[in-house]
Amino acid sequence: MGDGKFKVFCGTANAALSHAICEYLGVPLGKAEHGQFSDGETRYQILENVRGADVFVVQPCSHPVDHHLMQLLLMVDAFKRASAWRITPVIPYYPYARQDRKDRPRVAISAKLVADLLATAGASRVLSLDLHAPQIQGYFNIPVDHLYAAPVMVEYFQKKKLGSITVVSPDAGGVERARLFAKRIDAPLAIVDKRRIDVNVAEVMHLIGDVAGRPALVIDDIIDTAGTLVKTAEALLQNGASSVYAAATHAVLSGPAVERITKSKIEEVVVTDSVPLNCEAQKLQQLKVLSVAPLLARGIQSIHEETSISELFV
8 A cells, every 4th residue: 555646644533543544554644733722713724735735634524523624624635735646535523423314403414414515615535434324324425434343343353252232233323233133143133112202311111122142243323422222231131131231433422421331231332433432431341342444454455446345345
């Protein structure tokens, strides 16, 4: 990957992940300057020639979301104006994805708005990881390559040898994700019928499937306040599960999440480094972090070399 026309840059959201990606690819991280004006406005300057280059910009839009999203948009715009040949934002954590439809009157569809902003800024295509809803790919009028962290998670749990495990989807929206995971590890599937009574507040209603006497593995894409996860774990234990494990790609872990998980009976919570852990989350003993840097690096390499990305999931 020593092609002088192939370059990887990053924002400030997750520099460690960006460095790991570059190390895997064997390329240096692109030189650029990030800063702010005195009133808080973000500024960005590229410090090397990118004319005609195939540029990848790594930036998960985690907390503070608005700052990191604006930074990404300015970066893409800068590369466009510097005459880069192709600009691919690599967004391990796609922002505003949970507002992907009008589920109540007079609300924004923010996932679509972000897609439009990226295209307007000058993105040629997008590489993302475990979108909250796969149909978000359809909001873009540019190509989207959608990676899944499942292969990384599956390998980890196969090595743990938990025995006759049941894979659990914490809601109806995540059934497809959990079903694919269950198929990969040859396990039965259970579904929790969840009713959301307010933003970040969910009430577990019914369990569909059998978990009695078996370890249960809850599969989700995001752990935010951990309310859904902890209530799901309680429901599984009440229905006879011998133990509860959890796996999610994006460890947002905001608000009371760490406290809730600490007080819960969840044996282990497996996440990825798609977003950096906050200081409180780094102390969480139940947390296991797996790296998606090799996965994202292979996706970047496939785009640059024009090879099939689907082979990453075979």
